[in-house]
């Protein structure tokens with residue numbers, strides 16, 4: 001192996017290490033999932049998401065969902081949004097919202113959250129079906 005080839009191989013190895021790191025740490029290890037996909041259409045409805053730490057499968061308590069958007073992008077109606085507000089919940093790792101759905105169909109709940117011990121913002125999109 002020439003010195004140049006050795007340097008190239010070493011660089012490739014180093015790059016591979018750098019690339020592999022984000023897959024095992026950071027915001028990507030968290031996922032939001034629906035507690036129940038089907039929700040009631042109409043005002044005063046409710047939806048809930050569970051935040052999971054993927055490597056352990058455990059629910060994550062104490063996250064702050066600081067920015068949320070509820071829209072009909074799953075049904076190609078991105079501009080149709082629904083008012084919603086956080087509600088208290090007793091179940092650890094579950095974040096519930098009161099929502100005023102205005103139309104039956106697919107709704108995307110888009111979330112930005114701060115998770116205890118995680119520097120990056122955790123993002124997620126959860127699809128609900130209003131019926």
Ligand SMILES: [Cu+2]
Pocket residue numbers: 072075077080103105
């Ligand atoms: Cu719509």
